Amino acid sequence: MSDGPPDVSPDALPDGAEIMAAIRATWPPSRLDRIGPFDLPAERRGTRRATSARLRPGAVATTDDIAAVEDARPGTVFGTRDGAEDAFADLLARRGYAMEGASVLLAGPLDPLLADPPPPVSGFPHWPPLAICDALWDAHGNEADRRRPTHRAQHPKAAILLRLDDRAAGTLFAAIHEGLAVCHMVLTLPRFRRQGVGMLGMRHVARWAREYGAHHVAMPVEANNDAALALYDRAGLVRRGGYRYWSPQ
Numbered sequence: 742m743s744d745g746p747p748d749v750s751p752d753a754l755p756d757g758a759e760i761m762a763a764i765r766a767t768w769p770p771s772r773l774d775r776i777g778p779f780d781l782p783a784e785r786r787g788t789r790r791a792t793s794a795r796l797r798p799g800a801v802a803t804t805d806d807i808a809a810v811e812d813a814r815p816g817t818v819f820g821t822r823d824g825a826e827d828a829f830a831d832l833l834a835r836r837g838y839a840m841e842g843a844s845v846l847l848a849g850p851l852d853p854l855l856a857d858p859p860p861p862v863s864g865f866p867h868w869p870p871l872a873i874c875d876a877l878w879d880a881h882g883n884e885a886d887r888r889r890p891t892h893r894a895q896h897p898k899a900a901i902l903l904r905l906d907d908r909a910a911g912t913l914f915a916a917i918h919e920g921l922a923v924c925h926m927v928l929t930l931p932r933f934r935r936q937g938v939g940m941l942g943m944r945h946v947a948r949w950a951r952e953y954g955a956h957h958v959a960m961p962v963e964a965n966n967d968a969a970l971a972l973y974d975r976a977g978l979v980r981r982g983g984y985r986y987w988s989p990q
Contacts, residue, residue, distance in 0.1 A: 753850075755921055757822055757982020758798065760846045760959045764790070767898070767916035767923040768890045776813055777806035785814075787887050789842060789986045790961060793820035802829050807836060816989060823983035830985060838987040845970065848921070848959040849978035854947035863904050864945035866915075870900035874912040883926050891916075891925070897953040901945050903929075903938055910938045915946050922950035924960040927969075939969075943976045 770782035778800035821830040898916035910933040
């Protein structure tokens, strides 16, 4: 349990680097290979965020460093954090890489979400995941092999089954790193969209996370997902950075 209300001023919100560190900690690769200034996850299947090569904090890359990654794993996608790694992004562009997708890094305090408690039996944090959660993820693009990072993540962590009208309406995975609850694999079933299930999930995450001492919630969202961005804006999350993906052409 936390000792009291956290400082929720904008300056207290985690920055992009802290959010990216929490994302990796709560969605850990099976192994990280170091190639020059880069960390390269062993995984080759999964989201670009989970498989992309990243600069280690404070590192600087050269074209020779990029070439070393290309030799070790042809076709590797590189990730760059907006603002902090713009020079590296320019270097990738000059080498012929193209920006193919971007995520927005969002974060916000738990307190506003806790002000409106979710209805009883509308959400169930638990671990390991219930079979219904696994079945929902299986049916919507997050098969078992893509979910393996959830089992490597350290506790506290939870799958949260969401219910509406006495039916399973969605699910998500959340884990906590240094006081930051990170959401992954957020799913609302199509027939329940635009019925408040997304906000319901955020409230359940906040209630569960506060029990384990977290003070903020964060997540990456695809930059072109306008519906999700609007939802999380209503939930009190704000943009704290961006992350871009660069593919060889």
